[in-house]
Amino acid sequence: MGSLQDLIIFLFVPFIASLLLAIPVVYSLGIACAVFLLVSGTRIPPIIIATEMYAAINVVALLALPMFVMTGELLNRCKLTDRLILLSRQLVGWLRGGLAHVNIVTSMFFAGISGSVLADAASIGPLLIPSMIKEGYSRAFSAAVTASSSTIGAIIPPSIPLIIVGGQLQISIGGLFLAGVIPGIITGLALMFVSYLICLWKGFGLRHPFEGVRATTMHTVRAAPVLIIPIWILGGILGGVFTPTEAGAIAVVYTILISTLFYRTLSLSDFFGAIDSTVRVTASALVIVAIAIVFGRILTFHQFPQQLVDIVLFFTENKFVLFLAMVVLFLFVGTFMDALANMIILGPMLMPLALQGLDIHPIQYGMFLMYALLLGIITPPLGLVLFVVSPIADVSLERTSLAVLPFLFAQLLVLALIVFVPEITLALPRLAGLL
């Protein structure tokens, strides 16, 4: 167990201390790796800091990330969210708690295009929260609906976190994309159900009368060029026609075409702005991937994942207890730290434990990992998205935290379904022959 002690003293302690001191995640990881490699007397040569960082992102599958980031950036700049909201209003606005449902359904549409949770909360929030408050929904409820529905962004493909998870755990990204479809839809429906109950109980929300088939058709046609993007991306991957990376490249070109020819809302400066943001987002995500792999290599070299399996399974082999323990861990670290960095560090570390202890498929594990870590960012009191939506609704963090609890609970149930009902995630990838 000597090496376990070394890992704790020279790797985990410096890492956590650096994080708490607000040293950026990438440098916290770098400092921890450097301390361990230079001080602990390990047999790993310290040059892996550079060579493994290079190897970590010298991966073709990761090319999908800049592609989908750019697609999302371009679409955001041509004010597409408005159109999605108009369409959602036609589709679900007539239900009790109309705008709450509109909020959730817009997130589902948005998720099929962008792949980012914060982008979702930050772009839908300012558009819908004010109108929700005006129609008599409480501020906290409006913020909570926006926060919890934004997590769908990463579940419904294309999803930026899923690209990272797939690259990291060596799971087919196409398979993960397909695995996210059903959980994404279930999550949407679960959130709508919870909002329906809350609106009924508290008497929130006007119903918007259905404006007739003509209006619905009109809004569908207007949003159609955007709405078909996820359909052909998924169709292409499902049919084995193109890889996720190629789908991303096609999506970029397609987006440029529809935004200049059909919507005519994309200016040249928008285009340059989109490229600039794509560089920033790509660099900020992948540089963490690069150094986190070095961290992971150190852990695997010293057989930490396997030691962890032995220790944990020594205490319990009960699947449900294991599931709860992992969920608590994911939610806890998920509220503290960026979901992406967590996926990269914890993903491979806990994979043997999950596969052996919970007896689940790697694709299922990938979904479980990402979903649980995402819930971390809406978990009170530190969840990142809560900090984004509360100021938009002009309500205290405490009130949003309370209001988000019923939604969080519903999503935890969906999480349990993902782990205990394999077909929810595995049916579509199996259909595509990706298992």
Next chain:
Amino acid sequence: MQLGGLADLLDRMIRIATGILMVILVAVMVAQVFYRYVLNSSLTWSEEVAVNLMIWVVFLGSAILVRRWEHVQIPTVVQASPAGLRTALIFLARLASMACMVVFLWFGMEAFFGSHHATSFTTGISTRWIKLSIPVGAALMLVYATLLLLEDIAALRANDTKRFETVTPPRSNSIQDQQR
């Protein structure tokens, strides 16, 4: 502030460079799709070139992020500390990060000058030119971090406590810099 002007020039140059790399990256991937599905002949070099471009974008882009301290971080604890301690912790975080950049630079150079390089079959480019992105990126990070630190010290001398209210320097500052 002449230093700020120089930094902005450097900033603009790196942003243009990464922007161009990014556009080429997308173009290469689009060409791959076009060749495979329209011309029915696959390009052998496209994915490799695109990945190499991406690696350069990542390390150069990370340097840009240092300029405004935009790398992902967890400011909760520092933000909750009293003002004096907070200023000290912010300086500590900057210096510790710079130490890490030196580590990246050092081992990046060692890898670049080392002998474990392969030459690509499809493009004929040695991987050493791709690994070069790590020390170059780290060196630029150090330049930006030093500039940031100098601005911090200037703010401390001028008793500008506002700068240290958040870990990330306030944005208004940077816009003024750009206008100068």
